[in-house]
Amino acid sequence: MSKVFDLFIIGGGINGAGIARDAAGRGLSVCLADKGEIGGATSSWSTKLIHGGLRYLENYEFKLVRESLKEREIVYKIAKSISKPVPFIIPYVDKIRPAWLIKIGLFLYDNLGGKSKIPKSKTIDLKKNFPNILKEEYKTGFRYFDIQIDDKKLTKLNIKDAKKNKAKILEYNKVKKAKIIDNQWIITLQDGKKIKSKILINASGPWINETLHKNIKITSKKKIRLVKGSHIITKKLYKADVAFTFQNTDKRIIFVIPYKRKFSLIGTTEIEVKSPENQGISKKEIGYLIKSVNNYLNNEISKKDIVDTYSGVRPLIEDFNTASKVTRDYVFDLKIINKLPLLNIYGGKLTTYRKLSEKVLFDLKKFLPKTKKGPWTDKKKLF
Ligand SMILES: Cc1cc2nc3c(=O)[nH]c(=O)nc-3n(C[C@H](O)[C@H](O)[C@H](O)COP(=O)(O)OP(=O)(O)OC[C@H]3O[C@@H](n4cnc5c(N)ncnc54)[C@H](O)[C@@H]3O)c2cc1C
Known part of the structure; x- marks a missing residue:
C-alpha cells in the first residue's frame, strides 16, 4: 500500500516552503507540490525586505508590526548569508507628514519588537550626509534600518532543509484535484500521480480561492x-x-x-x-x-x-479598505471535512512566513498527536 503523508501542501512559495521545513524538522512526513518553480511566483516578486512595515503603523496595525519586527530579528539571524541591514532615509516633507508623526512612528518602530541588534532611527542632515543626491528643498531626513533579503533563495533554502528532513518536493506538477476517499485526502497531480495525506494545506498564494473552488471543489466565504x-x-x-x-x-x-x-x-x-x-x-x-x-x-x-x-x-x-490600507496580516481558514482537516492560508508577508508556519503546526496539533518536537525554526540557521 502506498504511503499516507501527514501533510500535503499545495504551493511552494515562502509560506508552503516554511511550513514544509518546520513540519519535516518535527519528524512529520510531508509532501509539497508546486505547479511551477519553487519560489517562482509572488515570493520572488517582492520588494525583498524583511521589515516591520513602518507605514502600517499609520493604519494602527500594531500587532502585525510588532510580530514583523520580532520576525525581522529572527529571520536575519537564521538567514544571514542571504540578507543584510540597509539604512533607509525618509526625506522630510511637512505637507505630507508632520515631523512629530514620523518621530512617533519611528520611536514605535525602534521599540515595538523588543531588543534588537538593528541600529535605532535618528534625524539626519541630508545636505551634510548625502550631498547632491536629493533636490535642494530636502534638507532634513529620518534614518531607520530594515533587512534586505534574497526572497527566492529564502524560499529555496527552506525547501532544501525540508528535503534534508525527508520531505518529498514536487516541482512543475499542478494539483488538479483533492478529495476525501476512505478517510484520507487523495491528491491528484497533473502527471496523473495520486498522493495520500491526512491533512491538506492550501498555500497557493494568489491562487488560493481558485485552488479551493476549482481543484478542491469547496466554497469559502473568505474574500x-x-x-x-x-x-x-x-x-x-x-x-x-x-x-x-x-x-x-x-x-x-x-x-x-x-x-x-x-x-x-x-x-x-x-x-x-x-x-x-x-x-x-x-x-x-x-x-x-x-x-x-x-x-x-x-x-x-x-x-x-x-x-x-x-x-x-x-x-x-478583503477588509474593505483602500488597496494600500488593506491589512498585510494573514488569516487561517481551517475546515474539517469528513473529520479531515483542510487549512487554507490567506494573505501574509515574506517577513512573517516563519511565525505563520509555526502557528500552522500549533493549530494542527490535535490532528498530529504523535509529533514529538515543538517549535524549533527560530534557532536553526538556513544555509
Ligand atoms: C509587489 C510585492 C512586494 C512585496 N514586498 C514584500 C516585502 O518587501 N516584504 C514582505 O515581507 N512581503 C512582501 N510582499 C508579500 C510577499 O511577497 C507575499 O506575502 C509572499 O511571497 C506570499 O507567499 P505565498 O507562499 O503565499 O505565495 P506564492 O509565492 O505566490 O506561492 C504560491 C505558490 O502556489 C503555487 N500554486 C498555485 N496553485 C497551485 C496548484 N493548483 N498546484 C500546485 N501549486 C500551485 C504557485 O505556483 C506558487 O508558487 C510583497 C508582495 C508583492 C506582490
Whole structure:
C-alpha cells in the first residue's frame, strides 16, 4: 500500500516552503507540490525586505508590526548569508507628514519588537550626509534600518532543509484535484500521480480561492483582494549605500533600494487586479514610479533608464479598505471535512512566513498527536 503523508501542501512559495521545513524538522512526513518553480511566483516578486512595515503603523496595525519586527530579528539571524541591514532615509516633507508623526512612528518602530541588534532611527542632515543626491528643498531626513533579503533563495533554502528532513518536493506538477476517499485526502497531480495525506494545506498564494473552488471543489466565504505591485530596475542612481523612502502626495511611499551592487530597485505600485496570473507592469505604473523618483532625486530618470521590471500579485484579505490600507496580516481558514482537516492560508508577508508556519503546526496539533518536537525554526540557521 502506498504511503499516507501527514501533510500535503499545495504551493511552494515562502509560506508552503516554511511550513514544509518546520513540519519535516518535527519528524512529520510531508509532501509539497508546486505547479511551477519553487519560489517562482509572488515570493520572488517582492520588494525583498524583511521589515516591520513602518507605514502600517499609520493604519494602527500594531500587532502585525510588532510580530514583523520580532520576525525581522529572527529571520536575519537564521538567514544571514542571504540578507543584510540597509539604512533607509525618509526625506522630510511637512505637507505630507508632520515631523512629530514620523518621530512617533519611528520611536514605535525602534521599540515595538523588543531588543534588537538593528541600529535605532535618528534625524539626519541630508545636505551634510548625502550631498547632491536629493533636490535642494530636502534638507532634513529620518534614518531607520530594515533587512534586505534574497526572497527566492529564502524560499529555496527552506525547501532544501525540508528535503534534508525527508520531505518529498514536487516541482512543475499542478494539483488538479483533492478529495476525501476512505478517510484520507487523495491528491491528484497533473502527471496523473495520486498522493495520500491526512491533512491538506492550501498555500497557493494568489491562487488560493481558485485552488479551493476549482481543484478542491469547496466554497469559502473568505474574500481576497488581488493587488498587483510593480518594480522598475535602473542602473545605480547614486553611489551611497542607502535606500530612500519617498513619500508621495497620495500618502503612498516608494522605495529606492540599492540592488545587486550595480542597480537600484524602485517600487512599488498597488493596482487591484482580477486574475492571480502575473500581467507585468503597465505604462501607468512606470509613469507613477518615475514621477515619484523625480520629485526627489537631483538626477531625474526617464523610461530609457529602465533596465528591467517585474510585478507580483499579492492576495490580501478583503477588509474593505483602500488597496494600500488593506491589512498585510494573514488569516487561517481551517475546515474539517469528513473529520479531515483542510487549512487554507490567506494573505501574509515574506517577513512573517516563519511565525505563520509555526502557528500552522500549533493549530494542527490535535490532528498530529504523535509529533514529538515543538517549535524549533527560530534557532536553526538556513544555509
Ligand atoms: C509587489 C510585492 C512586494 C512585496 N514586498 C514584500 C516585502 O518587501 N516584504 C514582505 O515581507 N512581503 C512582501 N510582499 C508579500 C510577499 O511577497 C507575499 O506575502 C509572499 O511571497 C506570499 O507567499 P505565498 O507562499 O503565499 O505565495 P506564492 O509565492 O505566490 O506561492 C504560491 C505558490 O502556489 C503555487 N500554486 C498555485 N496553485 C497551485 C496548484 N493548483 N498546484 C500546485 N501549486 C500551485 C504557485 O505556483 C506558487 O508558487 C510583497 C508582495 C508583492 C506582490
